[in-house]
Amino acid sequence: MTERAPESKPSIDTALVHHPYRPPAGFAAPQPGVFKASTVIFPNTAAMRARDWKSKAGYTYGLHGTPTTFTLEERIATLEGGLHTLLVPSGLAAIALTDMALLAAGDEVLIPDNAYGPGKELARHELAAWGIGHRHYDPTDANALAAMLTPATKLVWVEAPGSVTMEFPDVPNLVRAARSKGALVALDNTWGAGVAFDPFRLEAGTTGAVLGVDISAHALTKYPSGGGDVLMGSVTTRDPALHLRLAATHMRMGSGVAANDAEAVLRGLPTLALRYAAADRAGRTLAQWWSQRPEVAQVLHPALPGSPGHAHWQRLCTQSAGLFSVVFHERYRAPQVDAFVDALKLFKLGFSWAGPVSLVVPYDLASMRKRPAWRGALVRFSVGLEAVDDLIADSTQALAVLAAPNGS
Ligand SMILES: *Cc1c(COP(=O)(O)O)cnc(C)c1O
Numbered sequence: 165m166t167e168r169a170p171e172s173k174p175s176i177d178t179a180l181v182h183h184p185y186r187p188p189a190g191f192a193a194p195q196p197g198v199f200k201a202s203t204v205i206f207p208n209t210a211a212m213r214a215r216d217w218k219s220k221a222g223y224t225y226g227l228h229g230t231p232t233t234f235t236l237e238e239r240i241a242t243l244e245g246g247l248h249t250l251l252v253p254s255g256l257a258a259i260a261l262t263d264m265a266l267l268a269a270g271d272e273v274l275i276p277d278n279a280y281g282p283g284k285e286l287a288r289h290e291l292a293a294w295g296i297g298h299r300h301y302d303p304t305d306a307n308a309l310a311a312m313l314t315p316a317t318k319l320v321w322v323e324a325p326g327s328v329t330m331e332f333p334d335v336p337n338l339v340r341a342a343r344s345k346g347a348l349v350a351l352d353n354t355w356g357a358g359v360a361f362d363p364f365r366l367e368a369g370t371t372g373a374v375l376g377v378d379i380s381a382h383a384l385t386k387y388p389s390g391g392g393d394v395l396m397g398s399v400t401t402r403d404p405a406l407h408l409r410l411a412a413t414h415m416r417m418g419s420g421v422a423a424n425d426a427e428a429v430l431r432g433l434p435t436l437a438l439r440y441a442a443a444d445r446a447g448r449t450l451a452q453w454w455s456q457r458p459e460v461a462q463v464l465h466p467a468l469p470g471s472p473g474h475a476h477w478q479r480l481c482t483q484s485a486g487l488f489s490v491v492f493h494e495r496y497r498a499p500q501v502d503a504f505v506d507a508l509k510l511f512k513l514g515f516s517w518a519g520p521v522s523l524v525v526p527y528d529l530a531s532m533r534k535r536p537a538w539r540g541a542l543v544r545f546s547v548g549l550e551a552v553d554d555l556i557a558d559s560t561q562a563l564a565v566l567a568a569p570n571g572s
Contacts, residue, residue, distance in 0.1 A: 243358035246400035248407035255383020258397030265413035269295030276303035278326025306337035313345035330464040332473030350379040357387040390432040392519025443486025486547035501541035507562035517546030
């Protein structure tokens with residue numbers, strides 16, 4: 165009996181790097197695959213030299229895109245009604261990319277007074293240091309915005325509604341005002357999330373002309389992820405030339421996102437609309453409940469009649485994010501309201517929103533706005549996915565702190 169000697173075993177050092185096995189093609193599953201790379205391998209030098217990082221017909225380097233990030237970009241573009249999307253490591257990085265790509269020394273950017281705070285800080289520090297001016301405008305007055313525009317105004321930011329104070333602006337008229345002087349319009353679309361309204365189709369005229377923003381920046385950290393466990397941002401456009409300006413800066417800045425983070429957002433997208441609708445229902449129920457409470461001076465929620473800009477919300481939107489702010493009566497001092505916040509059990513104390521866990525943050529309006537419209541302490545609520553009755557019960561028990569003798 166003769167036994168064939170095994171062929172000499174290849175060096176495992178090499179074999180485990182250059183293994184010949186290729187899994188069969190045709191694998192299909194509900195979620196797209198996760199491709200991870202810094203290096204992308206070219207078949208030959210001609211292919212390497214022919215590759216253009218700007219073209220999404222192929223792959224150049226991990227930073228410039230993988231099947232995973234290209235897939236997420238396409239889905240975010242679809243969500244927002246855009247054509248081109250760039251991914252960045254946070255929502256704030258989406259604001260920064262837009263500013264850096266579109267502004268140069270001598271230019272000016274106009275930012276609403278109630279915009280997301282860190283974006284205002286970026287203008288105050290880095291943009292100022294680079295010779296880029298900025299001014300804040302009153303987002304409730306499109307005529308005032310029109311009067312502020314100069315030939316140096318290259319970019320106008322719009323946020324709907326404003327952060328924390330939730331004023332809903334007349335978005336179409338703000339866009340028209342900026343356009344009339346040739347400025348580009350960038351919307352922070354985090355609240356709308358591509359669900360509440362269509363940023364690239366705010367109005368469709370009878371002539372077929374469509375009014376929309378030029379750029380939509382979105383903190384995918386919020387509803388698209390929905391998990392409270394990933395940071396990411398996107399910048400979406402419809403204009404190929406504008407996209408290329410943004411993409412060039414994106415490339416030179418070395419902005420990219422990790423495959424596992426992209427996967428986390430891809431996993432959140434199929435349930436985005438359901439989660440948004442659920443947060444909207446619960447948010448309105450809670451906002452209405454708060455508006456009946458005697459401790460409260462005002463509830464700020466765009467879908468609530470009497471909330472600033474409610475009529476503009478009604479014209480543009482069908483839905484709302486699960487986000488609202490409560491302004492307490494002036495008779496409650498900030499430490500009392502802090503004690504209320506600390507007494508909440510289901511609502512956790514933390515920044516960001518749109519995850520499964522309901523969150524609160526107390527804000528000091530006087531330090532945030534040039535002319536605060538309210539004097540009482542403000543608490544911003546983000547409604548998660550808990551049962552709304554439990555959230556009302558939690559709010560009720562925590563309010564007992566305000567009535568307690570040592571708290572009044
Ligand atoms: C959270 C948020 C951002 C920033 O997103 P990050 O991913 O946390 O950097 C920007 N704009 C708005 C309106 C936000 O709520």
